[in-house]
Amino acid sequence: MALQEFNFPTEVIALPSRGHFYPATSPLASGQIELYYMTAKHEDILTSRNLIQRGIVIDKLLEALIVNKDIRLDDILLGDKAAIMLASRILGYGKDYDVSINCPECGKKNETTIDLQKIETKECPYFTDEHKNRNEFVFTLPVSKKEVTFKFLTHADEKAIRNEIEMLKKVIKSDVGKEMTTRIRKSILSVGGETDGEVIRKFIETMPALDSKALRDHVRTNAPDVDLKAPFVCSECGHEGRVDIPIDISFFWPDAGV
DSSP: OOGGGOOOOEEEEEOTTTTTTSOTTSGGGGSEEEEEOOOHHHHHHHTOHHHHHHTOHHHHHHHHHBSOTTSOGGGSBHHHHHHHHHHHHHHHHOSEEEEEEEOTTTOOEEEEEEEGGGOOBOOOTTOSGGGTTOOOEEEEOTTTOOEEEEOOOBHHHHHHHHHHHHHHHHHSOOSSOOHHHHHHHHHEEEETTBOOHHHHHHHHHHSOHHHHHHHHHHHHHHSSOBOOEEEEEOTTTOOEEEEEOOOSHHHHOTTOOO
8 A cells, every 4th residue: 555545644623822813814813723643753753862952853743743734833823832732742642641740838749640631721812803813912011001012922933032042141151041031022012102123122121020020921821822730739748739731752752761
């Protein structure tokens, strides 16, 4: 049987953004994306030491799993990317994810199993006609009272942030990182109607900490995304709460020995 005669199974998943914030011409505007089930060929990607060392192994895996090759990973909103990662893991290795979680109260390491199918999509208040096919939103800062226009970050933005931070580390020998201001700068499109990049940069570097926190909290709370937290009860001290789900190479390949 020729290779092209094989019918590789696929699954269509819903995106947290519902496709609402993509241009009307984008295939992502449908609010859905079709993924291949993982195969042995995809496991070859996961075990590529070259890709792992370059930090792009997950990106290459997701690119291979997306059926429509007109869809660029760079264009995908980070919350939608998280949903694609989650669905890919379930399609590849099932819903049960065995993890070790340190109790935030007593430090005890707990072995637990997370049901990935129980992870829910976060609420987003921007599913309105005003924001249809537009990734632009307005927020008034509580201290300076400045009105800022911001966007939800894409995979391309995330890559640019990582690259810029790494470059700054090499150029500027300092114990103070630039991750927070760099991330905010990539998300802000205008301040008080001013779109000049240098003006925005200077404003961000001097903006009150309360304004910075308010904007970050607003974006984190309202961005279309999946809630990558799980209920947790410590077997040692009984502490209850919700903890971040650890995601690393073992998320995609539970038996990875790399």
